[in-house]
Amino acid sequence: MNTQLFAEALSEIDETFVMEAAETAPRRSFRRAWTAGIAVAAVALLLVPAAIAPALLAGESGSGTGGTPPYTGDDIGGGTGGAAGDTPGGSETGGAPMQLSETRSVRGGVITYLSRTETTVSFRFEKTDTSPVWFTLTGRRAGRTYFATTDPSNADMGTPDAVFTFYIDGEAGEFPTAAGTYDVVVDFSSLYALCDTLGPLQSTVASFALE
Amino acid sequence: MDDEKIIQLLFARDETALPALEEKYGQACKKIAFNVTHSAADAEEACSDAMLGVWNSIPPNRPVHFFPYVAKVVRNCALKKARYNGAEKRRGDAVPFSELEECIPAALRTQEEVDVRQLARLVNKFLEGQDRATRVAFVKRYWYCESVREIASALGMRAHAVTSRLSRARGRLKEFLIEEGYSL
Numbered sequence: 268m269n270t271q272l273f274a275e276a277l278s279e280i281d282e283t284f285v286m287e288a289a290e291t292a293p294r295r296s297f298r299r300a301w302t303a304g305i306a307v308a309a310v311a312l313l314l315v316p317a318a319i320a321p322a323l324l325a326g327e328s329g330s331g332t333g334g335t336p337p338y339t340g341d342d343i344g345g346g347t348g349g350a351a352g353d354t355p356g357g358s359e360t361g362g363a364p365m366q367l368s369e370t371r372s373v374r375g376g377v378i379t380y381l382s383r384t385e386t387t388v389s390f391r392f393e394k395t396d397t398s399p400v401w402f403t404l405t406g407r408r409a410g411r412t413y414f415a416t417t418d419p420s421n422a423d424m425g426t427p428d429a430v431f432t433f434y435i436d437g438e439a440g441e442f443p444t445a446a447g448t449y450d451v452v453v454d455f456s457s458l459y460a461l462c463d464t465l466g467p468l469q470s471t472v473a474s475f476a477l478e
Numbered sequence: 479m480d481d482e483k484i485i486q487l488l489f490a491r492d493e494t495a496l497p498a499l500e501e502k503y504g505q506a507c508k509k510i511a512f513n514v515t516h517s518a519a520d521a522e523e524a525c526s527d528a529m530l531g532v533w534n535s536i537p538p539n540r541p542v543h544f545f546p547y548v549a550k551v552v553r554n555c556a557l558k559k560a561r562y563n564g565a566e567k568r569r570g571d572a573v574p575f576s577e578l579e580e581c582i583p584a585a586l587r588t589q590e591e592v593d594v595r596q597l598a599r600l601v602n603k604f605l606e607g608q609d610r611a612t613r614v615a616f617v618k619r620y621w622y623c624e625s626v627r628e629i630a631s632a633l634g635m636r637a638h639a640v641t642s643r644l645s646r647a648r649g650r651l652k653e654f655l656i657e658e659g660y661s662l
Contacts, residue, residue: 270575273582277620278554279598282546284605288617289506289545291632456518 376446386456393448481544488536496529503545507552513623514556520563524556531555553621577644578620581651597655604654612647615640 365371365380375396381389443449479498487495507528511521528551541547605613611633618624618632626644630637 270578270582273578273597274575274620275554275557276594276597277601278550278557279595280605280617280621281602282541282543282550284602284613284617285546285549285621286543287610288614288622289549291614291618 381450387452387454389450389452391448391450394443394446397444397446485536485540485544488533489540496533499529499532499548503548506545507548510549510552510622511556511559514553515560515563517563520559521556524559525552527555527559528552549622575620575623577648581648581655600655600658601651603658604651608647608650611635612643615643616647619644 365378367380367382370377370379375398376392376394379391379393381391383389479502481502484495484498484502487498504525507525508521511524511528512518515521515524528548531551531554532548535551536547539547605616608616615629615633618629619626624632626637626640629635630640633640635643
């Protein structure tokens with residue numbers, strides 16, 4: 268017997284257990300986070316190194332109620348000056364969507380937006396310190412806004428495992444903490460797939476819309 | 479539309495039952511299928527197969543709990559799809575089934591034919607004896623194939639607490655199965 272068969276045997280467990288688990292829902296739903304994510308629809312693509320993600324989520328100053336994790340879904344997109352709540356407003360710290368070939372200094376290093384395909388974006392991050400890094404990405408595709416973050420304190424913000432995959436210098440994995448220059452490819456395919464499974468059915472064939 | 483109404487439509491062979499089913503449970507079903515297959519295309523196919531399966535099985539079946547019934551059909555279709563594609567190997571990191579290996583007693587591992595329903599009955603018995611949080615974590619992980627993060631969020635726990643709880647549960651399940659006769 269292999270694990271697959273064992274897994275199939277589990278299909279036969281009592282329905283009440285299945286119901287019980289289904290009714291134990293996350294405290295903050297993906298739907299809510301998704302709605303909040305739409306608040307940042309003005310941002311076509313944003314790559315935000317970890318160090319500034321809190322500031323981005325909270326607003327320009329990084330202070331205010333949104334600046335302390337765990338963030339609430341409503342903090343996404345932030346409000347001006349770090350105000351939490353429903354105020355949409357995109358990102359102050361992250362600024363306008365990055366353009367292809369653009370280089371931008373951020374806390375923790377310098378980021379250069381290299382290229383994109385329909386389902387991936389590539390960038391180079393010249394990491395200048397050893398602090399942990401995470402990324403918040405927002406994109407528009409086929410008229411929908413996709414939002415994801417690797418920030419573990421925002422793990423329940425609509426980004427369960429494998430919403431997108433990092434390829435660091437060709438290897439899939441988490442972003443290293445060591446300083447250095449890293450070429451990163453982010454594969455959005457699974458994010459699209461996940462969002463499409465959770466949201467209204469939409470085509471996934473349209474191009475990733477970037478400014 | 480409530481579950482009973484959808485079931486009535488299915489019994490009446492009214493095809494409007496399917497969009498109603500899709501509207502009510504489509505997202506949840508796709509999430510289950512995606513969790514198992516980790517492929518949007520496979521999940522889509524599994525859900526389509528499951529809708530057909532529900533259509534073909536109701537009637538004669540009249541489920542008391544409609545969602546678990548539908549979810550089970552979806553899960554089975556997704557498992558078949560994953561097995562067909564060899565996905566459990568190719569995408570081993572994405573599905574939690576590899577964790578179940580440690581639950582399987584050696585004697586059971588070598589058996590080609592296993593009474594799946596008997597095994598399920600034992601798992602039921604095991605789950606009945608667990609506290610609610612462990613039971614929910616176990617079912618979410620190995621039935622719904624949810625991530626540890628999702629489970630932690632649902633239970634208001636830290637991820638490592640969920641991981642530990644699941645690990646201990648797997649150990650207990652293995653001991654339980656051995657006690658119940660799956661011994662060397």
